[in-house]
Amino acid sequence: MNKEKSINIENKEALEIIRHDCAHVLAEAVQSLFPETQVTIGPTIENGFYYDFAREKPFTSDDLTFIEKKMHEIINKGENFTQEVWTRKDAIDYFSKKGELYKVELIKDIPEKEQITVYKQGNWLDLCRGPHGQSTKDIGEGFKLTKVAGAYWRGDSSKKMLTRIYGTAWQNKKELKEYLIQLEEAEKRDHRKLGKEMNLFHFQEEAPGAVFWHPKGWYLFQSLINYMRKRQEDADYVETNTPDLLDRSLWETSGHWEKFGENMFTTEPREERVFAIKPMNCPGAVEVYKKGLKSYKDLPIRMAEFGKVHRYEPSGALHGLMRVRAFTQDDAHIFCTEDQITSESKIVCDLILSIYKDFGFENVRIKYSDRPIKRVGTDDVWDKAEKALINAMEATGLAYTHNPGEGAFYGPKLEFVLRDAIGRDWQCGTLQVDLNLPKRLKATYIGEDGQKKTPVMLHRALFGSLERFSGILIEHYAGHLPFWLSPLQIIIATITSDSDNYASYLFGKLKDKRLRVEKDIRNEKIGYKIREHSTAKIPIIIVVGKKESENKTVSVRRLGNNQTETFKIDEILEILFKESLAPNSEK
């Protein structure tokens, strides 16, 4: 699916140049059609390029057609790209006079010792580091403007919003077409579309960012929980459940009210008490831990919770199941001693990778994030926590990248990013070392010396959000869920009503094996039934007619394969039962 791998390095550089050239031509086209527009920056990006413009009235997608036409004109003129080195003063004077205030700002930010270069194509020029191709003609026909969007100047939401035009560019028309087809394919597996088609879930106005799970979708969701519950039991976790609504005072003690308050849903004040809907499960977990006296001999305590949390996400961030305001975490808090951080972290990492493998995610990246600006706790506590997590990472021997300042407000964290079937990255699992919350919430254990100590708390989630993970799976499998996760696994379709009794008999047999099966004994042609259930992505269709009922066999058709296979009843029961088991669940 990923086209990039067929492109060699030389091509890659050539593509970079084409895309960069395209950005310049786009800017020239825009300024010739809309002279009042200021240019800002226009870099290349994956699959193409964009250019940000400053203009009173933002462009609309209707403008793209005209702009694209103009670009073709410029390209056909075959103007040469020429480089000139200017002095800082000349550059500032020139762009100031032209009213290009953004360019002036950029020039002023270029370090003194760096050269200032401009690239000319015909009469048009742009401040630019290069490189560029020979002539505009070299760009060819393999490009297309794709969308307009708002974007903040310098990516800063406190600055002015510019209007950005995106384009995609390739070496030729054929490559462009292939890319556009690839985009269409990706669209087909969009979980929002498939969720509707497969009748898994829906959203509606009254509950922005919250899922209405339909029976079939809920089956998938529950299957994931059941699977995870099993894996956690095997890994010596216990499971808890804590309140959704907790008094404001607890959130103040934990630090959430101050550091996270603007993202929390709260209740209307009643009798002077304000409650907040939990945005995280950790304070609840600590309260469970605190009941009863704990000894160092009790640790580690691995406490899981499938907790539903609510977070007030910015409206523009919502995106199907991937970004919601109410979601269920496969959360767990591991209470342990400082000495146990490394071994516990390693166990978590191993568990995460093993679980991802069960879904076919082999390519997992790990990111390490340290202290953010907005945080609780003293620096020496952070020093300790960060060091412990890095040690744990080193102990696993896994590779990781460093994200400075991206940690949670209570501790440093690891993030697990997996790559799906079409090469997109998704952040799912997380592991955080927390030396702050247990102290703030006064969690303790009795150490070997008989003194009260504060335990370390590891926060971890493997799927992260069950909602999100469901969405990722739907897209990863393009709706073709594996048999064990499929909400409806088998359809028994009859050819004529003569086989109704036999179908009922089979139905009972399959049901006894706890397989999710339905029978289709409608008075319709078999072709009609096959089409309908194939479209609905049912993994197995068992067709029964006169032949099968006489021989006590079944004709089995698997999704995505139009060959059929014939089995004896006992054979197929055995095969399907085995396939219906979740991975790693033989125990």
Place this chain on the structure above:
RNA sequence: GCCGCAGUGGCUCAGUGGUAGAGCACGUCAUUGGUAAUGACGGGGUCGGUGGUUCAAUUCCACCCUGCGGCACCA
């Protein structure tokens, strides 16, 4: 939250300043037909919400809500 676009029957979508149309789905009837659509007939929407312009608005305008594409955000 910011910029732009969109919101019509269950779904996908067309359409118009004078109270809407298709395909699929659904219902009824006929058809019992071996692996991706049997045929006929029929029911169903006041066109996201509120206000305004107009003799008249689903169609024009304003505001709001929701969604989509980005940006910013994602503890």
